Amino acid sequence: MAATPPRHLSPRKKPRQARATLTLEAIFEATIQVLLAEGLHRLTTTRVAERAGVSVGTMYQYFPHKQALLYALNERYLDTVAERVEKACIEHHGASTAEMVEALVNAYWEAKTERADITRALYRSVVELDNEALIEAFSQRVDAATSAMLVSASDAVGGDRRLCNTTLLAVIFGTVRNVFERNLPAAVQADIRCQLVRMCVSYLAAARLSDG
Amino acid sequence: MAATPPRHLSPRKKPRQARATLTLEAIFEATIQVLLAEGLHRLTTTRVAERAGVSVGTMYQYFPHKQALLYALNERYLDTVAERVEKACIEHHGASTAEMVEALVNAYWEAKTERADITRALYRSVVELDNEALIEAFSQRVDAATSAMLVSASDAVGGDRRLCNTTLLAVIFGTVRNVFERNLPAAVQADIRCQLVRMCVSYLAAARLSDG
DNA sequence: ACCTGAACACCGTTCAAGT
DNA sequence: ACCTGAACACCGTTCAAGT
Numbered sequence: 001m002a003a004t005p006p007r008h009l010s011p012r013k014k015p016r017q018a019r020a021t022l023t024l025e026a027i028f029e030a031t032i033q034v035l036l037a038e039g040l041h042r043l044t045t046t047r048v049a050e051r052a053g054v055s056v057g058t059m060y061q062y063f064p065h066k067q068a069l070l071y072a073l074n075e076r077y078l079d080t081v082a083e084r085v086e087k088a089c090i091e092h093h094g095a096s097t098a099e100m101v102e103a104l105v106n107a108y109w110e111a112k113t114e115r116a117d118i119t120r121a122l123y124r125s126v127v128e129l130d131n132e133a134l135i136e137a138f139s140q141r142v143d144a145a146t147s148a149m150l151v152s153a154s155d156a157v158g159g160d161r162r163l164c165n166t167t168l169l170a171v172i173f174g175t176v177r178n179v180f181e182r183n184l185p186a187a188v189q190a191d192i193r194c195q196l197v198r199m200c201v202s203y204l205a206a207a208r209l210s211d212g
Numbered sequence: 213m214a215a216t217p218p219r220h221l222s223p224r225k226k227p228r229q230a231r232a233t234l235t236l237e238a239i240f241e242a243t244i245q246v247l248l249a250e251g252l253h254r255l256t257t258t259r260v261a262e263r264a265g266v267s268v269g270t271m272y273q274y275f276p277h278k279q280a281l282l283y284a285l286n287e288r289y290l291d292t293v294a295e296r297v298e299k300a301c302i303e304h305h306g307a308s309t310a311e312m313v314e315a316l317v318n319a320y321w322e323a324k325t326e327r328a329d330i331t332r333a334l335y336r337s338v339v340e341l342d343n344e345a346l347i348e349a350f351s352q353r354v355d356a357a358t359s360a361m362l363v364s365a366s367d368a369v370g371g372d373r374r375l376c377n378t379t380l381l382a383v384i385f386g387t388v389r390n391v392f393e394r395n396l397p398a399a400v401q402a403d404i405r406c407q408l409v410r411m412c413v414s415y416l417a418a419a420r421l422s423d424g
Numbered sequence: 425a426c427c428t429g430a431a432c433a434c435c436g437t438t439c440a441a442g443t
Numbered sequence: 444a445c446c447t448g449a450a451c452a453c454c455g456t457t458c459a460a461g462t
Contacts, residue, residue: 229444231444232444235445267449273444273445273446
């Protein structure tokens with residue numbers, strides 16, 4: 001469950017009738033389409049409304065301002081990413097740390113890659129306001145999932161477990177973003193992904209050794 | 213030396229008289245001030261011009277549009293970061309890979325931390341347009357510096373050197389950004405920084421072993 | 425309960441006129 | 444060579460009026 005967003009970013013009201021739900025869905029879909037087709041600086045409330053087949057006024061019934069729309073869009077997106085990571089984590093309870101790390105990197109990377117265009121567009125869309133709250137909620141949710149997985153490892157993690165886990169996530173999230181932002185060729189992306197797994201694995205192995 | 217930016221992002225003209233140089237400097241300074249004091253969405257051409265003590269028209273003599281201004285600002289900033297990293301690299305030629313990695317992480321991290329407020333503001337300011345070109349130029353410049361350093365290591369790097377170097381940089385750049393974006397408490401930042409060094413060191417050690 | 429769209433304040437950008 | 448600022452097109456947001 002995602003944390004409730006800060007008040008000034010939360011939707012104005014929830015749809016109570018079926019047509020309203022459809023409207024909201026159309027607005028989200030339109031936002032993605034405009035974002036992909038025209039880019040962030042051409043993402044206009046009017047354009048979104050037009051593409052969604054509603055009037056601007058309607059949009060403002062659901063979102064107090066444009067940023068809240070982008071915020072909600074990112075929230076939904078991160079929700080699906082978090083879900084997939086959580087699933088992968090649960091599936092690997094009791095495995096070796098090496099298997100876990102590989103599963104984690106793969107789940108996160110693939111969730112991002114599946115719709116690479118959307119991923120890139122959204123990375124850029126969170127520009128202003130408390131995207132910090134959004135990212136923090138996501139980070140903590142994933143942190144919980146990976147922590148639970150790692151304590152169940154057949155080969156225990158040494159050292160400070162919390163710190164180790166936080167570091168792993170910061171490195172993985174950061175590296176993936178860097179690779180996406182630079183839009184590196186697919187072959188290089190695959191190489192780096194593979195190296196990232198090796199890096200995390202050797203980090204965990206080293207932590208184990210230095211612990212004894 | 214930084215690569216020339218794409219034409220649509222490059223300044224319109226260079227200052228030829230002393231007062232023009234001052235004007236340009238005032239515009240840059242004003243941009244940073246407005247960015248820090250008011251945030252990106254209140255960064256207005258009029259506001260910048262006003263703070264710089266010039267008219268809007270003047271700004272448009274030097275920059276074809278607002279994004280070009282932000283682009284130039286980021287370019288200058290990355291320039292100083294790259295310089296500091298290059299310096300650190302040169303100073304550690306011939307050292308051990310462990311020392312090199314530590315020096316690299318420290319140099320980059322400290323360059324970013326010194327003016328953490330500016331760093332965060334600029335991370336958010338590069339929203340649209342070809343920031344890709346900017347980041348690529350920076351990445352390649354640093355890549356050259358670290359490559360040269362690593363081949364001089366007293367303990368050689370094993371495996372694919374190019375890939376290893378690229379991975380190292382993607383991980384370091386990405387992790388630092390993640391930590392800044394989340395604005396984690398200083399203590400946690402320091403911890404992660406330390407772990408990041410350990411992680412890179414164990415990665416290089418593992419690469420060396422698997423090579424034999 | 426939900427939707428509309430004209431109206432308003434503001435922002436990016438231009439250009440004729442100035443020194 | 445450099446600077447000015449009124450003018451224009453467009454965008455975010457509101458609100459009285461509609462179903």
